[in-house]
Each structure stands twice: as structure tokens, then as C-alpha cells.
Amino acid sequence: MFLLLYAAYFVSFLQLGQATYPDCHDSDNRSSNGTVLPVVLWHGMGDTCCFPFSMGSIKKLIEEHTNGTYVRSLEIGANIVLDYESGFFIHPNKQVDYVCKQLAEDEKLANGYNAIGFSQGGQFLRAVAQRCPNPPMRVLISLGGQHQGIYGLPKCPTLSVSSCEYITKLLNYAAYEDWVQNELVQATYWHDPLHENSYRLKSSFLADINNELYINERYAENLMKLRKFVMVKFLNDTIVQPKESQWFEFYAPGQDKHILPLNESKVFKNIGLEQMHICKKLHFLSVEGDHLAISKEWFVKELVPLLLETY
Ligand SMILES: *[C@@H]1O[C@H](CO)[C@@H](O)[C@H](O)[C@H]1NC(C)=O
Ligand SMILES: *[C@@H]1O[C@H](CO)[C@@H](O)[C@H](O)[C@H]1NC(C)=O
Numbered sequence: 301m302f303l304l305l306y307a308a309y310f311v312s313f314l315q316l317g318q319a320t321y322p323d324c325h326d327s328d329n330r331s332s333n334g335t336v337l338p339v340v341l342w343h344g345m346g347d348t349c350c351f352p353f354s355m356g357s358i359k360k361l362i363e364e365h366t367n368g369t370y371v372r373s374l375e376i377g378a379n380i381v382l383d384y385e386s387g388f389f390i391h392p393n394k395q396v397d398y399v400c401k402q403l404a405e406d407e408k409l410a411n412g413y414n415a416i417g418f419s420q421g422g423q424f425l426r427a428v429a430q431r432c433p434n435p436p437m438r439v440l441i442s443l444g445g446q447h448q449g450i451y452g453l454p455k456c457p458t459l460s461v462s463s464c465e466y467i468t469k470l471l472n473y474a475a476y477e478d479w480v481q482n483e484l485v486q487a488t489y490w491h492d493p494l495h496e497n498s499y500r501l502k503s504s505f506l507a508d509i510n511n512e513l514y515i516n517e518r519y520a521e522n523l524m525k526l527r528k529f530v531m532v533k534f535l536n537d538t539i540v541q542p543k544e545s546q547w548f549e550f551y552a553p554g555q556d557k558h559i560l561p562l563n564e565s566k567v568f569k570n571i572g573l574e575q576m577h578i579c580k581k582l583h584f585l586s587v588e589g590d591h592l593a594i595s596k597e598w599f600v601k602e603l604v605p606l607l608l609e610t611y
């Protein structure tokens with residue numbers, strides 16, 4: 301019995317040792333032939349796939365600067381109204397399943413793609429990378445994504461003031477009720493640092509993809525398949541609270557003032573960010589301005605080069 305325990309200890313020690321020296325090579329080099337990869341976009345809440353002033357113009361911008369690479373702006377549901385409503389009312393697990401199917405059926409993506417998520421689209425695309433490794437995502441760019449959730453939603457883009465107030469009330473008083481988890485997208489990544497256990501037990505999306513309750517090793521393995529995970533933080537963000545969530549950081553448990561550095565938080569190890577960091581796959585960018593307030597110039601200067609890499 302003692303020997304067996306000892307053996308088990310030794311095996312887990314070996315695994316730990318392995319984790320410290322990860323294999324940083326890409327497992328799949330099929331598309332390293334000088335071709336710019338296609339790009340998949342996932343819009344934020346209060347937006348849709350195809351409004352000409354938002355995703356439409358980003359799509360055009362990418363096409364212009366990548367010699368016309370294929371850009372797919374995801375539409376969740378059969379039309380633009382459903383797509384808009386999905387941002388508030390369709391559970392992220394359902395949305396991610398739907399997107400995984402769409403991506404798998406798109407022949408143009410079969411050899412891999414780069415992805416850009418806007419706001420909550422950032423954590424949703426990370427879920428796609430973790431749950432659906434085929435077709436392979438190569439570079440994930442998260443613009444203002446909330447990777448450790450939100451604790452506060454001072455404004456709701458494009459909703460009326462009364463709807464926004466209602467949503468904020470639900471989040472503050474009932475986020476972890478089952479019916480709210482099922483019906484309000486933002487509740488699924490509501491992260492109450494004063495009630496970490498309720499979050500771990502009840503968050504029906506974020507706690508899962510962040511391995512808070514169970515360690516799903518497949519999630520870490522799949523995330524590690526990315527060549528780069530780029531997180532962009534908006535320094536003067538008035539929508540995402542705390543804004544450090546955009547860099548995967550959050551309040552230390554038990555209070556809502558002090559932010560815990562990423563490398564000291566559990567999630568750093570639990571979903572393999574530590575290995576990604578050692579392999580230099582994590583990139584942290586910041587930009588002055590409010591939530592998603594990026595200029596075309598900044599986009600072209602900072603993000604387009606990431607899309608043009610063809611190694
Ligand atoms: C991928 O690239 C690495 C480094 O260039 C190389 O060692 C490895 O053999 C390649 N893998 C495949 C499957 O071609
Ligand atoms: C590179 O590979 C992609 C995907 O297989 C293919 O569509 C493309 O034509 C290739 N490009 C070159 C220059 O071989």
C-alpha cells in the first residue's frame with residue numbers, strides 16, 4: 301500500500317517535471333507554406349456579424365491589408381436579429397457548439413485559421429480553441445475579452461437604459477440562479493470575488509473553460525496548440541470591470557480592490573498558461589482608450605502583422 305502511494309507520488313512528480321519543460325514546437329506545420337491564413341471574427345455583445353460600421357469595416361480592413369485573405373465574420377443564428385440577440389440571450393455553450401460546426405464545415409478553414417474576438421467574443425473564441433481543435437486555430441487575438449469574467453457592468457452597449465438597468469440588477473442579485481445562468485449570457489461569466497465558491501459551482505461557462513472546478517486537461521492541451529494568444533487591454537475601459545480581466549487577471553479572492561498578478565492566480569497553471577508563457581506564446585498589448593475604441597491605424601500597425609505571419 302505504502303509502495304503504491306509512493307509510486308503514485310513519483311508518477312505525479314514526473315508529470316510535474318514534464319510540465320515545467322514543455323515541448324514548444326507546433327504539433328502541426330501543414331500550412332507553413334507562405335500563405336496568409338484565413339481570419340475568423342466573433343463580434344461583441346450589442347453588435348452583429350455584419351454591420352458595415354463595425355465588423356463589416358474590420359473585415360474590409362483586413363482584406364485590404366492581407367491581399368484579400370478570406371475573412372469570415374461569424375453570424376450566430378440564421379439572421380441578423382438572432383445574431384444580435386445571441387449576444388445577450390443564447391447560452392455561450394450553445395453558441396460555441398454552433399460555431400464549432402460552422403468552422404468545421406467551412407472548407408476554406410481546413411488548414412487552419414487566425415481568430416479575432418471582440419469583447420466577449422474573445423473568451424468565446426478561446427472556448428472554441430479549447431473545445432474544438434479542428435480546424436486548428438493558430439493565432440488568437442482577444443480585443444477587450446473578459447478572460448476571468450466581470451464583476452460590474454456599468455454600461456450595456458446599444459441596449460436601452462431600462463433594459464440595461466434590469467440586466468445589471470439581475471447580475472448583481474441573481475447571477476448564480478439557474479434560470480439567470482440559462483437565460484443571460486453575461487451571467488455565465490459573472491465572477492463574484494466575494495463568493496468564489498458560488499462562482500466555481502454555478503458559473504455555467506467561464507468556470508468550466510477556466511478549469512475552476514474540474515481540471516479538463518484537454519482544454520490546456522488544446523490551448524497550447526495556439527501559436528500565439530494575444531490579449532489586448534483597453535486602458536480607459538468603462539465597460540469591463542475589472543479591466544485587468546482583459547489580460548486574464550482578476551481580484552484576489554475575498555475582496556474587490558486588489559488585483560492578483562496572473563502568474564499567482566490558479567488559472568495560470570490550471571489551463572496551461574504557464575507553459576504557454578514559457579514557450580513565449582502569450583502576448584499582452586495595451587492601448588489607450590475606452591472599450592474597443594481602436595483606430596484603423598493602430599489595428600493596421602499592431603494587429604495586421606500578426607495576421608501576415610506565415611511560418
Ligand atoms: C514542424 O516544425 C518543427 C520546427 O521547424 C520541426 O522540427 C518539425 O519536424 C515540424 N513538424 C512537422 C510535422 O513537419
Ligand atoms: C499553401 O497551402 C494552402 C492550403 O493547403 C493552399 O491553399 C495554398 O495554395 C498553398 N500555397 C502555396 C504557395 O503552395
Ligand SMILES: *[C@@H]1O[C@H](CO)[C@@H](O)[C@H](O)[C@H]1NC(C)=O
Binds near residue numbers: 367
Ligand atoms: C496578391 O495576390 C495576387 C493574386 O493572387 C498575387 O498575384 C500577388 O502576388 C499577391 N501580392 C502579394 C504582395 O502577396
Ligand SMILES: *[C@@H]1O[C@H](CO)[C@@H](O)[C@H](O)[C@H]1NC(C)=O
Binds near residue numbers: 588
Ligand atoms: C488612460 O489610462 C492610462 C493608464 O491608466 C492613463 O495614463 C491615461 O492618461 C488615460 N487616458 C485618458 C484619455 O484618460
Ligand SMILES: *[C@@H]1O[C@H](CO)[C@@H](O)[C@H](O)[C@H]1NC(C)=O
Binds near residue numbers: 561563564
Ligand atoms: C510573477 O511575475 C512577476 C513579474 O514578471 C515576478 O516578479 C514574480 O516573481 C512572478 N511571481 C511568481 C510567483 O512567479
